[in-house]
Amino acid sequence: MALDKAFKEIPGTIVFDAEQARKGYWLNQFCMSLMKAENRARFKADERAYLDGWKLTEEQKQAVVDRDLNRMMELGGNIYFLSKIGATDGKSFQQMAGSMTGMSEEDYRAMMLAGGRRIDGNRRIGEDGDAQRPRKD
């Protein structure tokens, strides 16, 4: 049975379905290893060497080194698990989420304090909402 990809109609969103979960299995495993203090220390001491200990693709490793969360999401990362990288870097969840939007940290924070990203235009691809800029696909 074909996977239901109807979520591709929702802008600026990657749903963590079977395809993503398979692609990102080891990327997410690596992330979860950072829940342990000694692993956080080893990763910080030599990121590349620590990453080489995991079955990540080269693209995934590069995305981690670049701290490119949107790319990590495309390559199968799940934000719940990717957040362990941000926590290792001392970043808040708001800083992490904001970094994926193309907005500055200040602008994102201000948007949240003002009630969050608006609904109109951000439900479906092709509408004119702010979640559809910049589009990568």
Added chain:
Amino acid sequence: MARIVGGLATSHIPAIGGAIAKGLQKEPYWKPFFDGFDPAREWLARERPDAVVVFYNDHGLNFFLDKMPTFAVGAAPEYRNDDEGWGIPTLPPFKGIPELSWAVIDHLVAKDFDIVTCQEMLVDHAFTVPLKLFWPDDDAPPAVPVCINTVQFPLPSAKRCWAMGKAVGEAIAAWDEDMKVVTIGSGGLSHQLEGQRAGFINKPFDLEFLRSMVDDPEWATQFSILELVEKTGTQGVELLNWLAARAASPGRMRRVCQNYHIPISNTAAATLVLEAA
């Protein structure tokens, strides 16, 4: 016979655990959220429930992608927290109540729910934060954790979560102990943590959902999971935990208190206490 005296629900953002650890409850950013718990705690002090059933979603601490049950029920004498990497102190263990756990497990399986049972189970912030919010003095009654997969798709439908919660309620009502039980739904409300759409909040939907919890609690079961993602954000689907907790006493309930505040971190934070009508 045991009876359900209340249905509680609240958001479980990890930063709340950090704010509690640092004592920031009265800071301007946090006060509007934490103040919402005063009437809830007064009600709990009056009712003094003997047990709590917590519907929540684990974020990888106990169930990672290697083993991901759709529904899992804890049956342990105690539940340990562990380092989730946030730099927040690990909490002391929470007491379990295996007799009630097994009553729930027996009934769920009899009702054709193919659950996973756990005699050992780590509990993450989605379990610990609500208990710390409702019982800040660490005097929460013994708990039964019921874990719903809201992480790796396919997720159980809203209808299925409702049916599961309803069966848990039947198990509690049939349990041959004179005990007062409350249920907790953990998570939500609308939020999206990733992608260009991060920060998505749907206040009209959230308010309608909160309204429905009182007298039309099956309202949200009309939506598919993808419709819920579209309407409430990728992580807003945690409202499945609220639905299951509410379904445990599916009749009319009275609202004791409600709080809705935007934002805590990226999330529309909400707290709700309902009591048996």
